[in-house]
Every structure is written in structure tokens, then in C-alpha cells.
Amino acid sequence: MAKAFMDKDFLLDSPTAVKLYHQVAAKMPIIDYHCHINPKQIYEDKVFSDLSEAWLGGDHYKWRAMRANGVPERFVTGDASPYEKFERWAATLPRLIGNPLYHWTHLELQRYFDIHEPLGPDSCAAIWKKANARLKKLSVRQIIARSDVRVICTTDDPVDDLNWHKLIAQDDSVTVQVLPAFRPDKALNIDKAGFTDYIAKLAAASGVFITDADSLAEALGRRLNYFAALGCRAADHGLDYVMFSRAHDADEVLKKALAGHMVSAEETDSFKTELLCRLARMYQAHGIVMQLHYGAVRNVNPRAFEALGPDTGYDAIWGRSDSGRHLAGLLGLMQARGGLPRTIVYSLNPNDNAQITTVLGGFQDGETPGKMQHGSAWWFNDTRAGMEKQISELADTGVLGTFIGMLTDSRSFLSYTRHEYFRRVLCNLLGHWVERGEYPQDEQALKQLVEDICYNNAVSYLNLA
Numbered sequence: 001m002a003k004a005f006m007d008k009d010f011l012l013d014s015p016t017a018v019k020l021y022h023q024v025a026a027k028m029p030i031i032d033y034h035c036h037i038n039p040k041q042i043y044e045d046k047v048f049s050d051l052s053e054a055w056l057g058g059d060h061y062k063w064r065a066m067r068a069n070g071v072p073e074r075f076v077t078g079d080a081s082p083y084e085k086f087e088r089w090a091a092t093l094p095r096l097i098g099n100p101l102y103h104w105t106h107l108e109l110q111r112y113f114d115i116h117e118p119l120g121p122d123s124c125a126a127i128w129k130k131a132n133a134r135l136k137k138l139s140v141r142q143i144i145a146r147s148d149v150r151v152i153c154t155t156d157d158p159v160d161d162l163n164w165h166k167l168i169a170q171d172d173s174v175t176v177q178v179l180p181a182f183r184p185d186k187a188l189n190i191d192k193a194g195f196t197d198y199i200a201k202l203a204a205a206s207g208v209f210i211t212d213a214d215s216l217a218e219a220l221g222r223r224l225n226y227f228a229a230l231g232c233r234a235a236d237h238g239l240d241y242v243m244f245s246r247a248h249d250a251d252e253v254l255k256k257a258l259a260g261h262m263v264s265a266e267e268t269d270s271f272k273t274e275l276l277c278r279l280a281r282m283y284q285a286h287g288i289v290m291q292l293h294y295g296a297v298r299n300v301n302p303r304a305f306e307a308l309g310p311d312t313g314y315d316a317i318w319g320r321s322d323s324g325r326h327l328a329g330l331l332g333l334m335q336a337r338g339g340l341p342r343t344i345v346y347s348l349n350p351n352d353n354a355q356i357t358t359v360l361g362g363f364q365d366g367e368t369p370g371k372m373q374h375g376s377a378w379w380f381n382d383t384r385a386g387m388e389k390q391i392s393e394l395a396d397t398g399v400l401g402t403f404i405g406m407l408t409d410s411r412s413f414l415s416y417t418r419h420e421y422f423r424r425v426l427c428n429l430l431g432h433w434v435e436r437g438e439y440p441q442d443e444q445a446l447k448q449l450v451e452d453i454c455y456n457n458a459v460s461y462l463n464l465a
Contacts (some may be wrong), residue, residue: 005118006106011384011424016441017431025423025446028454030149030416030445033234033462034291034407039154039164039178041172041413045139051131052082055108056089058411060313065101066092066365067313076307083128090124100383100421107417112138112146140413144176147416151464153234157179158187158223159198159205165230177464182227182235182288184220186276190257191268199258211258213250213271217278224279228286233462235283239294241320243269244329249276273330281339287463290341293378294350295319317380319349328359331372335363342368344404346375348387353393361398370402370457378409382418387425401449404458424456 003009012018048054056062063076066088074080075088096102109115113131117123144152156162160180168178186198190266203210206219224232248270259265263271283290297318299305327345334340340363345356353374360372376382377390394400406422408415430446433439439446459465 006103006110006116009101011421012428012431014431014435015426016434016446017428020430020446020450021424021427024450025427025454026420028145028423028451031151031420031455031462031464032149032408032416033151033153033404033417033458034155034181034236034409035152036155036409036411037152038411039180041140042144042152042174042176042178043164043167045141047139048135050082050086051128051135052089054412054414055105056085058442060311061101062089063100063313065096069095077312086128087121087124088118090122090127091189094118094120103384103421104404104415104417107154107420108414111417111420112143112414113169127408133353137280141174141176143413143416147419149176149416151177151179151462153179153181153462155183155236156227158182158184158220158227159201160204162227162230169230177231179231179233180227182232183238185238187216187220188237188272190253190271191263191265191308195292196258208349211255213254213274213278216254216275217282220226220279221282224282224286224288224318228288232286232288233464234289234291235279236291237293238296239272239292240296240298240321240453242292242294242326242330243272244326244333245269245273246333273333276330277334277337277339280334280341281337288341289344289462290374291346293346293348293375295325295346295352296379319351323347323349323352324355324359327356328362331359331363342371342373344373344375346378348379349382350377350381350389353390354397357394357397370399370404370461373402373404373461375397376404376406376422382409382422384421384425387422389427391426391429401452402457404452404461405453405455419454423450426450426453 007016012021031181066076069092071088072094074086093102093105108128109119109131115127115130119127162180165178165180168174187202188375189195199210202219205224208215208219208222210216210219245266248267250271253263253267253271280290295318296315298315299310300316301314304312331340331343345360347356357374360374363372365371374394377386381390391400394403406419408418410418427450430449434441434446
């Protein structure tokens with residue numbers, strides 16, 4: 001007999017899994033330590049005008065799916081009305097069997113709007129009306145509170161004045177802790193268009209005249225001090241790939257770029273290696289966690305990039321055979337120079353999972369549990385299969401009990417149900433191991449594992465206690 005559609009035991013295939021999820025995981029608060037939401041919307045307690053704005057605005061996951069279903073761009077990012085865009089999403093959804101977007105959509109409908117019927121062309125109008133009526137009474141802060149989110153780490157450029165973070169911190173009515181995260185990608189992207197313009201902005205924000213690697217590091221250090229004073233717990237680096245090179249002098253490369261000359265790939269790698277090492281030492285001094293994301297090839301469709309710009313759904317998975325060797329070299333150089341902070345490493349390529357865990361295992365310090373973290377299944381991998389693969393391979397070659405768990409990596413306030421999705425997958429996998437006799441039916445030990453992975457480990461790792 002088929003199970004009911006996405007009922008209370010959704011994704012839970014054993015009595016142990018059901019018990020672990022409902023009695024333990026479902027009760028744990030959320031630490032969203034990496035996301036892309038706008039702190040201004042938290043401070044202003046935004047109320048979305050309709051479900052299309054809340055769901056489809058900026059969501060390149062859904063945009064990709066709609067295009068793949070033959071939806072013209074006018075109904076994706078164009079000038080179609082909000083309801084027309086929602087209609088096209090509703091028409092796409094029934095075809096997404098096996099895709100996490102199908103599950104995420106219905107979890108959000110269930111948890112925030114008490115809508116339990118499947119969304120499709122026939123139910124589109126009624127769900128639009130019911131959800132929008134409820135959305136008018138559901139502000140951003142209410143969504144956060146209903147989801148029991150305790151801490152949100154946004155993603156912020158070093159030149160940002162962090163005004164909204166300051167206002168939030170001064171507002172006693174905000175019940176969630178909203179902390180900035182340091183994202184200095186533009187200061188490293190010496191090979192990208194706009195680098196010299198950005199360096200000028202960084203110089204103005206920091207009050208440092210930038211002419212060489214020392215002054216660039218000083219400028220970033222001043223901005224990091226500012227972030228740290230406002231509670232920053234994490235830094236984040238979006239790398240196309242892991243680089244490790246000492247073939248060129250960073251000063252010379254920077255001066256060449258500031259003079260308006262092109263720099264080679266090897267020069268770029270040398271510059272980024274040097275700057276990452278300097279930043280790592282700063283993070284270590286401040287007690288800030290360093291995150292390294294890599295394995296994405298950006299903007300694969302030139303025509304779409306020209307028309308729509310970046311972050312519109314045209315990125316893909318990339319893999320390089322030297323990733324593990326370069327990761328080891330980079331971390332080793334950071335350590336040798338006295339600055340290897342607590343570090344989370346994510347690759348968009350799932351083939352890197354075991355490689356990451358084994359490389360990080362060579363840099364665990366014997367003092368901080370899980371100091372070097374294999375980050376949660378990310379972006380194209382935050383599917384059921386991707387999560388199971390990441391969790392299983394971390395367990396195979398690392399210590400699953402020190403894992404800091406899930407993050408949303410999202411621009412949507414409704415996406416906190418992804419933590420529920422992750423927790424159901426986690427509990428089901430643990431239950432599978434118990435039911436097969438691979439781990440004892442030790443309720444206290446299992447409870448501790450689930451509580452730690454869902455919440456406690458992140459609190460400790462990010463010094464949030």
C-alpha cells in the first residue's frame with residue numbers, strides 16, 4: 001500500500017527514523033550559518049505582496065526548472081504578471097518528480113500556509129488565493145520565529161557599511177540574532193572585470209591607500225575588525241577552483257593588475273594563494289570560521305549572461321583533478337604560516353566528497369572536535385541523494401558526530417524547511433544503520449547525535465553559546 005503524500009512520516013522509512021525525527025530533530029532550533037537573505041528585510045519586517053514575490057523572485061533553482069520545462073523567459077524573469085509566473089511554476093511542478101524542488105515547494109505550502117494538497121494547474125488558482133491571504137499576515141520576522149531560527153549569518157562584502165545589522169542589533173523587538181559574514185571575493189578576483197574599481201572602493205571604505213599586498217591586507221584587516229565588532233563569526237570564499245601556487249610574487253601581480261594590465265592564470269593563482277593565507281591568519285586571530293566553496297563553473301551560457309547577468313541559473317558543476325592536492329597544499333601553507341582557522345570546505349562536485357574528508361583529516365588538531373569540517377551537501381547537491389552521499393561519505397572517512405549540519409544557502413525566507421528536509425534525511429539514514437544492526441539501539445546516544453548535528457555542534461563551532 002502506498003504511503004500518503006508527504007505526510008508526517010515523509011522520508012522516514014523505519015520506526016527508529018520516525019522516533020528520532022519527531023522526538024528529537026523536529027524540536028531543535030535552527031542555526032542558519034550561511035545564507036544570502038537581505039538583512040534590510042528583517043529590520044523592516046517585510047511583508048511580501050504575493051507568493052510569486054516570495055517564491056520566484058531571485059530563485060534561480062526554480063528558474064532553471066521552468067526553462068527546462070519550456071517556459072519562455074517572459075514568465076521566468078521577464079515582465080509577465082506575478083500570477084502568470086506562478087501559473088507557469090504550478091504547471092512545471094507536477095513534472096518535477098524526484099526533484100527536491102517538488103518536496104521543498106510542498107513543505108513550504110504545508111508549514112507556512114497549512115496547504116496540504118499538491119500544487120498543479122488544477123489547484124493553482126485556489127492555492128494562490130489561500131496562500132496570498134495568509135502571506136499578508138506573515139511577515140519576515142514571523143516566518144523566522146515560526147521556523148525557530150536562532151541565528152542567521154548573512155553574506156556581506158567588506159565595503160558594506162553593515163547599517164542594517166547595526167539597526168537590527170539595536171532593536172529589542174528582533175528576536176533572532178543576525179550576524180554579518182565576511183565575503184571578500186571581489187578583493188581576490190584579480191582576473192575579473194571591475195577589480196581595480198573595487199580596490200578603489202575598498203580603499204575608501206578602509207581608509208588605506210592600496211598599492212601592494214601589504215596595504216591590501218591592511219585594508220581587509222581593518223574591515224574585518226569592523227565586521228568582528230558587529231559579531232561576525234564566519235568568513236566565506238566562493239572559489240571557482242582550489243588554487244595553490246607560489247610561482248609569482250603577489251606584490252608584482254597586484255601592481256601589474258592595478259596598472260591596468262592583464263594577469264595570467266598562474267599569476268592569479270599565486271596572488272589568491274598569498275591573500276588567502278593572509279586572511280586565514282586574520283580569521284585565526286579573531287576566532288572566525290573560514291568557509292571555502294569551490295567547484296562551480298559560472299555563466300556557461302554567454303547569451304543568457306549578456307541578457308540577464310550573473311546568478312540567474314546558468315552555473316554548473318565543475319571538477320578538477322588537482323583539487324585535493326591543491327587543497328592540501330593551501331591548508332598546509334596556512335598552517336605553516338601560523339594561521340589555519342576552523343575551516344569548512346564545500347565542493348559543488350560530489351565526486352570530491354571522500355577527497356575532502358580525507359584531506360581535512362590530515363589537519364584536525366586533536367583539540368577542537370571537528371575543527372576541519374566537510375560542509376553540507378551544497379547547491380546542486382542538496383537533494384536527498386546528495387545529502388545521503390555527503391553524510392555517508394563523511395561517516396565513512398571522518399567523524400559524523402562532530403558535523404555542524406545544514407545551512408540554507410538561500411535568498412528566500414521560506415526556505416527554512418530545507419533544514420527539516422535535511423533532518424528527515426539524516427534521521428532516516430541513522431535509522432537505517434540501527435535497523436540493520438550496524439549501530440546499537442541506544443536511545444541516549446542517538447538522541448545526542450541528532451541534537452548535536454542539528455544544532456549543538458554549530459553553536460559550539462561558531463562560538464554562539
